Amino acid sequence: MDLDFEKPLEAIEQRIAELKALNNRADVNFDTEIAALERKLQTASKRVYAKLTPWETVQIARHAERPLLRDYIQGLCSEFIELHGDRCFGDDQGIIGGFATLRDQRVMLIGHQKGKTIEEKIKANFGMASPDGYRKAMRLMHLAAKYKLPIVSFIDTPGAYPGFEAEARGQAEAIARNLTEMSLLPVPVVVIVTGEGGSGGAIGIGVGNVVLMLSNAVYSVISPEGCASILWRDGSKAPLAASALKITAAALQEQGVIDEIILEPEGGAHRNPAAAINATGDAIVEQLRRLKKISSKRLIEQRYEKFSKIGRFKK
């Protein structure tokens, strides 16, 4: 599935594929033409992806083939023992978690699950977690503290679920409690924004010692569509809102919210999922090795300091 701004690339790719097919069966040889087109594709890709608008980045962050939590688990973890349930109400599938061996590191892994197939998407409620999901995540994080396991939290959600039941069971309270209790976790917390960082639903599992972000992920106080419909009174102004809100990895790093950007393969993680997953694994392990040397007391202080300096008033 190609995005609008990728259409020129798609045309060249198609031509290359056609020539390659002809090359295989006929006695003609198109090697020089193919090589020329491939060079052309490379330059064109560089041009397209070097100057993505924030709205185009949003499209990549939401791309249907972008790697999801299950792909990261499969690609990085030799073992994942999923743990279920919030011990209050149910087992939300918008957030999942459990013991994981990520490369050589034993961790508590949690994250939003979006689902690939339509059945999976419905089961995961498209990555929009309910209070039960946030409460399960907090239960697992407390367990991590007890077992002295570092926590790795993957963020990829359009937002917390705005539903009737979710409100009745205290969506606000569940997120608020996570924010409060995560600030006191005595173990390292590594957060990675892999796709969409949708507002309260994202920060609800996002209070980390470090917050990493993939280069085409976005993280925002409100969706560009929501912002446009409120401040522009016109949802179709979402591209404008996406620019104004400064939601790209580079802009967020400048604002001191993101500590490190994980570079995606050209064109986005969906064009080479294995490479994106691998780069993410490298970045996580590097942070875990560093953070594991730091005392519990210092980890809590450092996390407090990290968030309290955001929005610190300067005369």
Add this chain to the structure above:
Amino acid sequence: MAWFRKSARQRHETLDEDLWTICPSCKVHTYKQEWQAGLKVCPKCNYHERIGCMERRDLLVDSGTWREYAGHVTTSDPLNFSDAKGPYSEKAAAAKAKTGLSESVLTGDGKINGIPVSFAIMDFSFLGGSLSGGAGEKITLTAEHAGRHRWPFIIISASGGARMHEGIVSLMQMAKTCAAIARLNELDVPYISILTDPTTGGVSASFAMMGDINIAEPRALIGFAGRRVIEETIKQKLPDDFQTAEYLLEHGFIDHIVARKDMKEFLHRVLQYSQKH
């Protein structure tokens, strides 16, 4: 100019507005003086009108004991944000001029029947009481200050949620303020949250829900997502009492609903349990 063309009915209404307050909820007319004396609460249906942070402070704090804290903190414009209506910086300047406040929250210390307390009092008339970098900073600084003095901390919320115009900085204030509340918990310093109309979005999903005791004013709107968003999501109408203080009490998220006139006395009774005995 053309006053003589006004109909008798129109003239009557003008007269009405000067003398009477019409309850937005039950439409009953009350003498303006009576409405004011009743703390802007409808004597007929107990509707609590929204009031400003200064009025709230005066209702709760012993006279002559108030001292503002972190009053130097004001709005900033980290994104250089502009929307259809123009630059955020102008909007913020207009809000300051209109309200005389520097941010959407007033912070300081005062006494409740002699007990020293630190306060953060939000004001809905300042950009919808939105949580911004400045507001989060004031709440955090005041929580830290309360912690140093071991004074109980009270936040009175009145907010539509995070302020979009400051982008991610506003979102991060949810984590920042909650971390400050967590520190008070570690110090065993009491934190009481009062939720007034409205307390929604990022404010309900952070410090407002985290009180040792959560108190709400009658019929205050309290919730995470907006009613319209939920109705669009679930494709059905919501019950009338949905997201009211009474609904939250019934669902276990609020300890008490307390009328405006009784708030100070109630706080005093509760605070006595947190003092040295």
